Amino acid sequence: MIAFLLPLSINLLAAVPFQSGRVVAVEDGHVLQVRLANLNRRVRLACVDAPDQSQQPWAQQSRAALAAELPVGTAVTVELRARDVHGRIVGVVRRGGFDVAPEMLKTGMLFVHDGYLGRCDDLPYAAAETTAKELNVGVWNEPGGIKRPWDLRLERNNSNQEP
Template sequence: MPRFRFDAFAARLIPRLLLSAAILGASLTPEAKAEPHPRQSVTVLAVNNGQEVLVDLGDQARAVRLACVQAPLAQQQPWARLASEQLQRELPVNSEVILELRARDVYGRLVARLLIEDNDVAQPLLRQGAVFAYDGYLGRCDDLPYVDLEAQAKNASRGIWRVKGGLERPWDLIEASGGMLTP
């Protein structure tokens, strides 16, 4: 699985990430800030794609990227559509979920696990082969069973793992595009 590489792009992003962390800290409740992975109840407003949802966080609509997974890109049909549909089934609009904050990404999104009654909504996506396990630049995914769930889907040829020769990894497409494609 790819890891974050320090390069000129990363050097430009570090100040933005530090500023983002300060802004993010201001939007969480004091109780949420005290936890190692702060948790807060939010309401799902929309599913944007197979890895991103819009939630109501303190009367603000905020984009949340699911932590440690990568959905197929919009250019990778029908897989991107199937991932989005699967996430919509897991997260109906107006459902109350727990947001477990992991980070904030370079696009300004919160990066988090979303839980319904302590069930991680990303796990069924991985089991069905709708998304890839991906720690990317976060490197904060070791406490999650995502790689094992992905391996089970791959061994059973589910979803994206049915593609003969394998579906090109979205992060490879993004890198090859010189950043023109976005997750």
């Protein structure tokens, strides 16, 4: 799947590739709101996708896992990678210096999704997802895993739906 991204300003990336903030809310398994530079910003975890809301109980479990990992008020650092067409910052989110996505991938709460943001080869996400597949946990509890959320969006032919 090809997604359209709007790059962050070159100056912004060069000047501030990492921003510190606090979690304000968790929307789903891969989108949260973070207070950055005195503004609440929607942040989408880079290079992953969470189960679609129609994919219960996995979508709720994914959201709960992210909320447990990043409770409201948690200090985080966001490595800015891009801004998507929905106005969200796309980035790697770290708590205490550790990326939150690999653990969620290891427990089967997310899918690796490098089609959304082309710059993912520097992240250890595929190995984390392989661990979940081998353990048959989370979305991998079903043989081959559940239908990928990006495939559901394609079937619905809804290019405006936020991934």
